[in-house]
Amino acid sequence: MTVRERAAKVKLIAFDIDGVMTDGKLYYSDDGRELKAFNTLDGQGLRFLRQAGVELAIITGRDSGAVTARAKNLDIHHLFQGVADKHACMSALLARLDLDWSEAAYMGDDVVDLPTMQACAFSAAPDNAHPTVRAKADFVSAHRGGEGAVREVCDLILAARQGKLHD
Numbered sequence: 001m002t003v004r005e006r007a008a009k010v011k012l013i014a015f016d017i018d019g020v021m022t023d024g025k026l027y028y029s030d031d032g033r034e035l036k037a038f039n040t041l042d043g044q045g046l047r048f049l050r051q052a053g054v055e056l057a058i059i060t061g062r063d064s065g066a067v068t069a070r071a072k073n074l075d076i077h078h079l080f081q082g083v084a085d086k087h088a089c090m091s092a093l094l095a096r097l098d099l100d101w102s103e104a105a106y107m108g109d110d111v112v113d114l115p116t117m118q119a120c121a122f123s124a125a126p127d128n129a130h131p132t133v134r135a136k137a138d139f140v141s142a143h144r145g146g147e148g149a150v151r152e153v154c155d156l157i158l159a160a161r162q163g164k165l166h167d
């Protein structure tokens, strides 16, 4: 199956946060709060995907108020933070939405993301991902995390779905 064919099957996509929706750096304020920077291009791509009927999710190992705010801003209701087992989290979400792994996608940057990525129909990694993840992802974006990597994947899925409709 080609990357495009895999992307066309996606009905739910989940994203890691650090290194995918952000540059992977953890910024701390003097009072110890964690700060993250997100990308508006990514945000618009996610809105387009949701308008096309794709379910969006965030599954991250860390827990941050910045992520809660960003998810609210993007209207992403499937938000899971402080997750130790991402595969189990994704599995439970798919069951709840009555979807199958063959309709799921995941974008991650580190080896802890691999079990989830490899179970999905379509997996993506940003340019800055760990070499092992880069090697195993179906698609590696030209952009780095936090710099449009997510938008690239959104655009790919949208184009694949439109191609499917027109075929």
Ligand SMILES: [Mg+2]
Pocket: 016, 017, 018, 019, 020, 108, 109, 110
């Ligand atoms: Mg990460």
